[in-house]
Amino acid sequence: MEGKRILVTGGSGLVGKAIEKVVADGEGRPDEQWIFISSKDADLTNAADTKCLFEKHKPTHVIHLAAMVGGLFRNMKYNLDFLRNNLHINDNVLHSAYEMGVQKVVSCLSTCIFPDKTTYPIDETMIHNGPPHTSNFGYSYAKRMIDVQNRAYYEQHGCKFTSVIPTNVFGPHDNFNIDDGHVLPGLIHKVYSAKQNGTALSIWGTGQPRRQFIYSLDLARLFIWVLREYNEVDPIILSVGEEDEVSIKEAAESIVAAMEFKGELIFDSTKSDGQFKKTASNHKLRKYLPDFQFTPFNKAVQETCNWFNSNYAQARK
Numbered sequence: 001m002e003g004k005r006i007l008v009t010g011g012s013g014l015v016g017k018a019i020e021k022v023v024a025d026g027e028g029r030p031d032e033q034w035i036f037i038s039s040k041d042a043d044l045t046n047a048a049d050t051k052c053l054f055e056k057h058k059p060t061h062v063i064h065l066a067a068m069v070g071g072l073f074r075n076m077k078y079n080l081d082f083l084r085n086n087l088h089i090n091d092n093v094l095h096s097a098y099e100m101g102v103q104k105v106v107s108c109l110s111t112c113i114f115p116d117k118t119t120y121p122i123d124e125t126m127i128h129n130g131p132p133h134t135s136n137f138g139y140s141y142a143k144r145m146i147d148v149q150n151r152a153y154y155e156q157h158g159c160k161f162t163s164v165i166p167t168n169v170f171g172p173h174d175n176f177n178i179d180d181g182h183v184l185p186g187l188i189h190k191v192y193s194a195k196q197n198g199t200a201l202s203i204w205g206t207g208q209p210r211r212q213f214i215y216s217l218d219l220a221r222l223f224i225w226v227l228r229e230y231n232e233v234d235p236i237i238l239s240v241g242e243e244d245e246v247s248i249k250e251a252a253e254s255i256v257a258a259m260e261f262k263g264e265l266i267f268d269s270t271k272s273d274g275q276f277k278k279t280a281s282n283h284k285l286r287k288y289l290p291d292f293q294f295t296p297f298n299k300a301v302q303e304t305c306n307w308f309n310s311n312y313a314q315a316r317k
Contacts, residue, residue, distance in 0.1 A: 003031040006227070007057050009044060009093060010065030011036025015108065015166075017173035018216035019063065019223055027224055035059065039066070045085050050092035054100045061227060064093050064107040069139070070180050076135050083138030090146050098159055105161040106226050109147065109235060111278050113140045113165070121242050121281035124165070124235050133275055147235055154233045164226055167239040167280055171216030171300065172307035176317040184213060184301075187252055188308050189317055191259045200264040201256070204271035207249030212239050212280060215300035225289065239282045240294050254298050258305040 010016050016036055023034050035057050042053040044066050068085040070078070090107070097105045114122045115130030127147060132140035146163050153159035174185040181189070187203065194201040222238045230236060246254075252265065285292070295303075308315055 002060070003033060004061050005033045005035065005057065005059045006061045006063065007054075007059035008034065008036045008063045008065060010038070010067065010108075012038035012040075012173075013065060014169060014171060014174045014216050015065050015219060015223070018171055018220035021172075022217060022220040022224065027221065044092055045088040047088075047092045047095075050096045051099070054096040054102075058100065059097075060103050062093070062097050062102055062105040063223060063227060064090070064105055066093070067108070067139075067143075069175075079136065079138030081138070082136065083142050086139060086142030087145060090142065090149065094146070094149050094153060094161060097161070098153055098157060103160060104227065105150075105159075106223065106230075107146045107150070107161070107163040109143045109163050109165045110140075111165055111167050111237075111239075111280050112136055113143045114278060114280075116275070120277065120279040122237075122278065123281045124237055124284055127165075127235070135274065150233050160231070160233070162226070162230065162233050163235040164223065165235050165237045165239075165280070166219050167212040167214050167237075167278075169214055169216050169219055171304050172311070174216070174304070174316070176308060176315050178317075181317075183211070183248060184251060184255075184304075185308075187248075187255050188259070188305055191252075191255050191261050192308065192312070194263055195259060195261050198263070200266050201252070201261065202266045202268050203248070203252055204268055205248065205273040206269050207252065207267045208247060209273050209275065210245045210247050210277040210279070211251070212242070212245050213251065213297060213300075214239055215295045215297075215304075218294050218300075222285075222289075222292070230288070236284055236288075237280045237282055238285060239280045240297075241282055241286075242279050244294070244297065245277070245279055246297060251301075254301045255305060258298070258302045259309075 116133040150161040170184040175181045176185040176189040
């Protein structure tokens with residue numbers, strides 16, 4: 001049997017780097033060749049560029065992680081750019097995969113695509129049940145369209161294109177930018193700076209919102225399982241359980257402990273909290289993988305903080 005050539009778009013990002021590490025650390029198989037590409041290798045918003053990339057590498061399988069991403073405040077400012085760029089990227093990748101006869105594509109969605117007005121916990125059947133949160137509707141609708149395209153490619157051409165929906169991912173190689181990163185890496189950078197400068201730690205919002213955080217290395221192991229074993233076109237939520245949800249305040253306290261920060265903690269309630277919660281059910285995942293072991297939150301935070309401390313100079317920030 002021919003070996004697999006697995007192309008990972010967005011290969012230099014948080015999840016791509018985690019998959020690369022997990023594969024290198026023994027999860028890879030002898031019949032698999034893994035190719036990690038980043039925006040330096042091709043402009044995926046450009047159809048011709050994307051086609052060239054696929055013709056060059058001739059993948060049999062694709063993990064599609066590439067996207068234009070940003071934190072809450074950048075999304076609010078550039079909804080149109082997030083919509084257009086992500087629609088182009090996703091359409092180009094999926095169509096090139098179809099044209100090249102790729103056997104399977106696993107694309108990465110996000111829990112922010114779920115309806116703003118919903119019941120909790122959210123599950124995979126609820127994606128299209130109402131408009132997403134207004135703060136990042138451009139990104140959310142573009143990501144939702146991957147699910148629509150997957151179904152259409154399956155119905156019209158029999159393609160095995162599917163998607164996963166991770167909750168809040170964090171880990172080494174994240175974007176630790178304070179203004180534009182996601183909550184956890186932003187907090188890690190803030191604690192680092194407050195510690196260096198001997199200042200108080202000011203956290204945006206009340207600290208009350210709750211999130212399910214998934215460690216990038218756990219997500220990487222699950223991505224590889226989905227690529228090899230999961231055969232539905234419908235998406236699957238990859239997340240810790242509802243019982244493992246933590247508040248922003250608890251997350252901040254975990255980081256403070258990991259970084260041995262001894263200063264004062266201030267919550268700036270004049271800043272927006274964003275959505276209070278977006279609890280997702282991992283019931284479907286647990287049906288398939290009842291025994292999957294997630295890294296405990298505090299251990300994952302400690303490892304991420306250690307990585308940031310050791311790689312401060314070259315970390316994205």
